[in-house]
Amino acid sequence: MPLNRRDMLAGLGAIGLASGLPLYAFPQTNARIVVIGGGFGGTSAARTLKRLLPNASIALIEPKATYVTCPFSNVEIGKLGSLTPISFSYTALEAEGIKVHQAEATSVDPIRQTVQITGGETLAYDRLILSPGIDFRANAIDGYDLQDVPNRMPHAWKAGDQTRLLMRQLREMEDGGLFVMSVPPAPYRCPPGPYERASLIAHYFKTQKPRSKVLILDGKDQFSKMPLFQEAWKEHYPDHLEWRSATDDGRVSKVDIQNLTLSTDFEDIQADVANVIPPQKAGTIAERASVTDSTGWCPIDALSFASTLQPNIHVVAIGSLHASIRAMAWAHIFP
Ligand SMILES: Cc1cc2nc3c(=O)[nH]c(=O)nc-3n(C[C@H](O)[C@H](O)[C@H](O)COP(=O)(O)OP(=O)(O)OC[C@H]3O[C@@H](n4cnc5c(N)ncnc54)[C@H](O)[C@@H]3O)c2cc1C
Structure with missing residues (x-):
């Protein structure tokens, strides 16, 4: 699918609208925003928020140094190809001022508003964005x-x-x-x-x-x-x-x-x-953050992506080719 900059901007606007964030009149803040998961959802959220809120401190937690996309992985399987074309690093995000922790989030305390990560560090948040993808039952x-x-x-x-x-x-x-x-x-x-x-x-x-x-x-x-x-x-x-x-x-x-x-x-x-x-089901850390219900998935407010179970936590999963490929391209291919 050919992509151009106008499409990218439209896609970015759609993400902002979908997440309930007014794009142009956002009050500036130095809030601490922690994002768990460096896939399509987490990277799009982190980068969009950094652009909207340049004074906010944004931390992205992701254990892998390289993200391999599921989109187009079937194509590579079918031709026994290579994963290089669908592998992305986080350097472009870091260059934009997002602090990338190469670590796993091991627990979330929604009352104290903290996230524990491997290595022993505890990160405090004003808003937490959870985007850990799926896990298996x-x-x-x-x-x-x-x-x-x-x-x-x-x-x-x-x-x-x-x-x-x-x-x-x-x-x-x-x-x-x-x-x-x-x-x-x-x-x-x-x-x-x-x-x-x-x-x-x-x-x-x-x-x-x-x-x-x-x-x-x-x-x-x-x-x-x-x-x-x-x-x-x-x-x-x-x-x-x-x-x-x-x-x-x-x-x-x-x-x-x-x-x-x-x-x-x-x-x-x-x-x-x-x-x-x-x-x-939803990624395990979502269960640990107490944002899953008996279905194993995360109930949210569809406009703001806010968890209906815990305050100040938003749950993001990007599922459509259109939005996710554009978002990834915006985040990594056209820095
Ligand atoms: C074979 C296949 C083909 C697909 N093809 C398409 C397609 O063509 N188009 C399309 O739109 N979608 C496609 N999808 C769906 C697409 O992959 C998902 O919708 C997308 O990956 C969801 O993005 P995400 O950021 O929510 O989750 P993910 O991409 O899974 O990213 C989650 C990230 O969170 C990290 N994480 C998890 N737990 C923790 C933790 N505790 N601490 C820190 N980090 C954590 C993981 O390491 C991962 O990097 C496909 C999926 C599959 C399986």
Whole structure:
């Protein structure tokens, strides 16, 4: 998608409006703003706020030195490419006066308004912006433990090492192998993402390993852009891709990493490469900040992104391609 500066400004304005911040008449303040999470949401918020409030002290907490985007990671998986084009550093943000702490936020005290980070430092805030992305629900699938299973059955739903591992497994898989993907029930990050990935891997098989096949085991019966995907699969990958809905015994109830087996209610399926995308919830630090409810997600006021559960905490997640790619480009590509 071609991007120009006018589009960028429009996107930035949209972010300001969406977050309830009047762009041009913002009272100046030297408030302490802490942002947890250096993904699309956190970096966009930090940079936009620094521009609106140059006197505010803005701290961004992110454990990774390099952010690898999920957008376009499926493209790299499908061509066994490289993550370099989708990797970004935080130097442009630092150059704008944002203090980047390469650390993990380990706890939030919403009463004292403090954040504890690895290394022992405690940061006080007047406003906290939480943008930690998603985490996975432990025990939602029998046998799925968050430590070991992803090392054998990568989810690649957070880009970086998991993406590299999935690419390596696909590269090493013999022609004639079976790639099995388990897709969770909604809601989860990037609803069309699994089907996009399956299509790209089917294309790789068709062109590079023609005796191989993709099997999608789905936890639901309907999915995002379903007619479009199904039309394309019928036309391009009739011999390379099969989708099984939840009512057609598609829901994965158990995984076994020793035998690389995924079990549905009636069948144990042996994979050569298994991509298990587990059910999801808000990032763990959101739970620790007491901004999640019984759904595992964060209720907010839709105009200000303010948590409805805790004062002075805003929860940001950017989900649309339009807003997030523009925001990332604004933050990193056109400093
Ligand atoms: C395969 C795939 C393809 C996708 N394709 C698209 C696409 O084409 N277009 C699109 O718009 N969206 C796409 N998405 C969705 C997109 O990736 C997300 O909407 C986006 O990443 C959300 O941004 P975020 O900042 O909320 O979370 P994230 O990008 O996950 O960033 C969260 C950051 O917070 C950090 N963090 C977490 N916990 C802590 C803590 N305790 N302390 C400090 N830091 C912490 C993490 O390290 C991470 O860097 C895709 C997703 C996937 C999985």
